[in-house]
Amino acid sequence: MEKDITIYDIAKDLGVSPTTVSRALNNHPAVKDKTKKKIFQAAADMGYQSNVFAANLRSKRTNNIGVIVPSLNSNFQSSVLAGMEKVANKAGFNLVISQSLESSDKEIANTRSMFNSRVDGLLVSLASDAEHLEHFAPFHKRGIPVIFYDRIANSDDSTGVTIDNIQAAQVATNHLIEQGCTRIVHVLGSVKVSVYADRLKGYKYALMEKNIPFDQDRIIILSEINEEAGEKIVNQILEMNPIPDGLFVSNDACAASCINHLKQRGIRIPEDIAIVGFNNEVISRLVEPKITTINYPGFEMGEVAMKSLINYLDEPERTTLQNTNKITLRSELIIRESSLKKKDGFFN
Known part of the structure; x- marks a missing residue:
């Protein structure tokens, strides 16, 4: 099994310092564009993978947002996800998507997996047989925002985005x-x-x-x-x-x-x-x-839910996520x- 390529390998190959390689890969303005280009090319050729996980541990953010949908086989859900993706991409977040298949047991398992993966926030459309919400309690305790959309919950700790x-x-x-x-x-x-x-x-x-x-x-x-x-x-x-x-x-x-x-x-x-x-x-x-x-x-619902979540992540002290903060979109x-x-x- 091949060993992982490090910044030291790239530095040795190009005859530059490891600090220069690190700065270039983080797009630091102190490194000239010509040098950056050379380092990016060498990193790609050598198969370097940045240690995003370690960097995220330092920043205490994964830049991942979890989304749990009842079923991916739905035009409506596809439209919602497209709206979410648009806003998330622009803000530098990735979506981690799973489906409950309309099963509360699967929803609970998905929620546990999202929590263990340290997602920064969670967007959920509830499974059809979801009656209890205890599986979201760890998120609330840790201060991780949970926003429900379409199928929303009556929870004091969470916002819901829906239509009337x-x-x-x-x-x-x-x-x-x-x-x-x-x-x-x-x-x-x-x-x-x-x-x-x-x-x-x-x-x-x-x-x-x-x-x-x-x-x-x-x-x-x-x-x-x-x-x-x-x-x-x-x-x-x-x-x-x-x-x-x-x-x-x-x-x-x-x-x-x-x-x-x-x-x-x-x-x-x-x-x-x-x-x-x-x-x-x-x-x-x-x-x-x-x-x-x-x-x-649906697309607008995805945009609004994602914007609400990212706004909270950016300014938690100025944004409240409560049931009174239910967002109702217009239908016709x-x-x-x-x-x-x-x-x-x-x-x-």
Whole structure:
């Protein structure tokens, strides 16, 4: 096994002092550009790896920020991560990403691993079965900031970045009611997850406002709201008597799948069943008819969460991270053809 190349090896090879090599590799202004270039080239040719870990121990920073996502197989999460990456890169931080796969046990293991890796801060979207938050206590004790996004926790020690899911769901359901729908099915994930619990509230509030009775049979709760779930949902709603005239799905990919399966069964969209999705994913603009959806600003959410974390790391004494510091981003309904039973010219 080859031994690690050190600054002394580079210095010997180039006939310069180890101090000059060290300064050049740290981009010190005292070293001439020509010398720096020669040292960088020699370091690359010889396979030198800087001892970042030792340097980080001295500065007490790793410049790594941990991110725990429920699943990487999500357009929304990809968008959030892109926003985080943009801000982190600019500030000189790296992301260490892991996924809980919707399991609280895996989330706990990920959290322990992040803590042992000495990440400077942690960004988390909670797993669907996460009920307890004790695994974040070591971070709070050590003064390591934890920020939740999208699926947030009610914790006095942590900030949450989200949208007003109650209001968003209310707007989506109201739109279907305005189109003449009275038998609206709502498809969502586990109500243990804050976003789905809030969307169910918003759906119920909209029905109450219009004196439409709430029917538990029109609530479809799934462990995964994805493309594969579309056929199952369609089979379930077509067995209802009478069949629904509106469908509000908490995910655009799933809503698109529902549209395809409904069309295959001879159901017209929106004439027979009007459909609203959620997230404003690319798929919502590619299917026919295009899907009315809630624009959930994932990229912006990633940017805001990361900026909040880095601001705290830079100035902890001036920045507080508390539950009262919940950041709520704006969402909006984008109206397209999938929900427009009333053709009165207000296509978006």
